[in-house]
Amino acid sequence: xxxxxxxxxxxxxxxxxxxxxxxxxxxxxxxxxxxxxxxxxxxxxxxxxxxxxxxxxxxxxxxxxxxxxxxxxxxxxxxxxxxxxxxxxxxxxxxxxxxxxxxxxxxxxxxxxxxxxxxxxxxxxxxxxxxxxxxxxxxxxxxxxxxxxxxxxxxxxxxxxxxxxxxxxxxxxxxxxxxxxxxxxxxxxxxxxxxxxxxxx
Amino acid sequence: xxxxxxxxxxxxxxxxxxxxxxxxxxxxxxxxxxxxxxxxxxxxxxxxxxxxxxxxxxxxxxxxxxxxxxxxxxxxxxxxxxxxxxxxxxxxxxxxxxxxxxxxxxxxxxxxxxxxxxxxxxxxxxxxxxxxxxxxxxxxxxxxxxxxxxxxxxxxxxxxxxxxxxxxxxxxxxxxxxxxxxxxxxxxxxxxxxxxxxxxxxxxxxxxxxxxxxxxxxxxxxxxxxxxxxxxxxxxxxxxxxxxxxxxxxxxxxxxxxxxxxxxxxxxxxxxxxxxxxxxxxxxxxxxxxxxxxxxxxxxxxxxxxxxxxxxxxxxxxxxxxxxxxxxxxxxxxxxxxxxxxxxxxxxxxxxxxxxxxxxxxxxxxxxxxxxxxxxxxxxxxxxxxxxxxxxxxxxx
Numbered sequence: 223x224x225x226x227x228x229x230x231x232x233x234x235x236x237x238x239x240x241x242x243x244x245x246x247x248x249x250x251x252x253x254x255x256x257x258x259x260x261x262x263x264x265x266x267x268x269x270x271x272x273x274x275x276x277x278x279x280x281x282x283x284x285x286x287x288x289x290x291x292x293x294x295x296x297x298x299x300x301x302x303x304x305x306x307x308x309x310x311x312x313x314x315x316x317x318x319x320x321x322x323x324x325x326x327x328x329x330x331x332x333x334x335x336x337x338x339x340x341x342x343x344x345x346x347x348x349x350x351x352x353x354x355x356x357x358x359x360x361x362x363x364x365x366x367x368x369x370x371x372x373x374x375x376x377x378x379x380x381x382x383x384x385x386x387x388x389x390x391x392x393x394x395x396x397x398x399x400x401x402x403x404x405x406x407x408x409x410x411x412x413x414x415x416x417x418x419x420x421x422x423x
Numbered sequence: 424x425x426x427x428x429x430x431x432x433x434x435x436x437x438x439x440x441x442x443x444x445x446x447x448x449x450x451x452x453x454x455x456x457x458x459x460x461x462x463x464x465x466x467x468x469x470x471x472x473x474x475x476x477x478x479x480x481x482x483x484x485x486x487x488x489x490x491x492x493x494x495x496x497x498x499x500x501x502x503x504x505x506x507x508x509x510x511x512x513x514x515x516x517x518x519x520x521x522x523x524x525x526x527x528x529x530x531x532x533x534x535x536x537x538x539x540x541x542x543x544x545x546x547x548x549x550x551x552x553x554x555x556x557x558x559x560x561x562x563x564x565x566x567x568x569x570x571x572x573x574x575x576x577x578x579x580x581x582x583x584x585x586x587x588x589x590x591x592x593x594x595x596x597x598x599x600x601x602x603x604x605x606x607x608x609x610x611x612x613x614x615x616x617x618x619x620x621x622x623x624x625x626x627x628x629x630x631x632x633x634x635x636x637x638x639x640x641x642x643x644x645x646x647x648x649x650x651x652x653x654x655x656x657x658x659x660x661x662x663x664x665x666x667x668x669x670x671x672x673x674x675x676x677x678x679x680x681x682x683x684x685x686x687x688x689x690x691x692x693x694x695x696x697x698x699x700x701x702x703x704x705x706x707x708x709x710x711x712x713x714x715x716x717x718x719x720x721x722x723x724x725x726x727x728x729x730x731x732x733x734x735x736x737x738x739x740x741x742x743x744x745x746x747x748x749x750x751x752x753x754x755x756x757x758x759x760x761x762x763x764x765x766x767x768x769x770x771x772x773x774x775x776x777x778x779x780x781x782x783x784x785x786x787x788x789x790x791x792x793x794x795x796x797x798x799x800x801x802x803x804x805x806x807x808x809x810x811x812x813x814x815x816x817x818x819x820x
Contacts, residue, residue: 233573234465234468234573234574234575234576234577234818235556235559235573235574235575235576235577235796236552236556236576236577236578236579236580236581237580238552238553238556238579238580241442241549241553241612241613241616242441242442242443243442243443243444243445243549243609243612243613244443244445244609244612247616248611248612248613248615248616248619248625248627249598249612249615249625249626249627250624250625250626400645400646400647400648401636401637401638401640401642401646401647401648402636402637402646403634403635403636403642403646404634404635404636404637405634405635406632406633406634406635406642406644407631407632407633407634408633408634408635408664408665408666408669409599409630409631409633409654409656409661409664409665409666410601410629410630410631410656410664411660411663411664411665412656412660413660413663413664414657414659414660414663414738414762414765415660415738415740415743415761415762420546420601420604420606420607420740420741421544421600421601421604421607421655421656421657421660421740422541422544422545422546422547422606422607422610422655422740422741423541423544423545423546423739423740423741
């Protein structure tokens with residue numbers, strides 16, 4: 223038997239490149255949120271696949287399927303949910319279905335997907351921009367769970383990258399969506415200390 | 424463990440400036456000081472610092488599990504009663520922790536002694552995880568230290584890995600601090616780099632600019648909803664702020680989690696001593712009134728207490744309001760008395776090694792539940808305060 227070579231132990235320090243303080247590099251710039259994304263909207267998976275074979279399309283049939291699956295997952299996670307069928311129908315042009323309430327007993331109601339939108343994220347691997355389901359609205363338009371309004375459920379256009387952010391959960395608005403702020407400055411009074419040279423230790 | 428007069432890199436100041444490390448000198452005194460550095464053996468680092476710190480963190484978790492079940496202890500730690508549920512719930516639901524830093528007294532022999540656990544808002548992360556790392560790389564490249572020289576500094580990689588465990592890729596995390604406090608801000612920047620390396624979105628918000636939406640969620644200065652928040656701002660202050668009532672309903676994941684209000688509290692020291700009396704890495708510690716009242720446990724610590732007693736408020740940063748007594752006489756006390764009004768604990772004094780006229784303190788970094796790195800500060804005084812110096816270290820080849 224040979225004993226293992228002891229000299230090749232793993233170093234106790236990270237493999238990193240030095241970082242720079244004080245620059246914009248550490249934190250994302252707000253402006254980056256506003257990049258435009260080339261977007262396709264389809265009423266169904268089959269329409270997406272039919273278009274994929276045509277000239278000038280930037281997507282493939284496989285991408286259609288993957289995007290549809292993502293949109294369905296987002297639908298399950300963040301579709302608007304209603305306690306009353308009547309209200310759901312009013313909000314979504316009558317296209318609602320029921321599912322069992324999570325608490326058990328009774329049903330809750332949610333709109334059928336009226337299609338989905340997918341962005342051309344070539345060269346943009348930010349995985350937070352997921353394909354989104356769309357629903358009919360009471361005004362005869364279409365909307366994502368995140369609140370992006372579309373005139374039609376078929377077509378192409380330039381959308382803000384933020385249009386692909388995940389939609390709100392039923393409880394609260396999703397991170398990074400713009401919201402109306404009613405008050406601010408409620409943190410920072412630092413009441414346990416009378417000095418303010420720093421909060422670290 | 425030795426203090427080696429190794430000499431600075433000739434261009435260290437330019438390198439510090441180029442890295443944006445503007446607080447290398449503070450209040451006219453050096454803060455980053457590489458003229459002398461600390462040398463360790465691998466055994467010292469692994470057996471005396473790394474393993475004990477990981478164990479201490481596990482013990483602190485055990486103590487937290489006990490304190491959340493005990494109303495008297497929650498009161499002694501001065502955690503506002505209105506927010507007990509928030510703190511307890513964060514523990515019981517297993518909210519994950521990101522990082523912390525133990526302050527240890529160690530002289531190269533015998534067990535390191537835990538002075539306290541900066542488990543909520545530890546700073547000095549940039550100088551420890553990044554600038555110290557570059558120092559060693561430069562020294563090896565210049566042939567001033569052998570190629571095989573190492574450093575206990577897996578902190579950055581571990582933080583990246585930990586962010587990846589806590590959040591799914593693409594999650595947006597806000598980082599809050601006081602933007603004008605350079606040291607605090609630099610620590611959040613360092614964490615933001617680690618978060619981005621884990622494919623998360625990192626956004627800064629000044630803690631004073633956090634707003635509340637009409638749905639009761641937190642929002643940043645641009646009115647964007649905050650779903651995950653790292654805050655370099657102590658839980659004891661957070662829980663006393665006007666927005667504290669909104670924490671429970673904000674649907675926001677906080678780092679550190681609220682139960683760090685217990686672990687970062689100096690009141691955990693007497694609880695640890697009660698649970699693990701005689702543990703080699705602990706110093707005897709008591710709530711101040713326990714020591715006045717006396718008990719069998721106090722009697723058993725008589726010898727250690729006779730060497731000196733350190734009085735610390737349950738909340739304190741940078742050594743403020745700490746007093747050291749020997750034979751009933753004050754031998755040293757912090758000038759900063761800003762935490763004087765809070766409940767006090769008493770800890771047996773551990774004589775600190777004096778090397779080259781300075782007293783080193785080891786800061787051991789815990790990420791998740793594991794010790795992954797260290798950094799040293801030294802001070803002429805027994806109380807390590809904001810004029811202490813950060814010192815690089817290496818592990819002898």
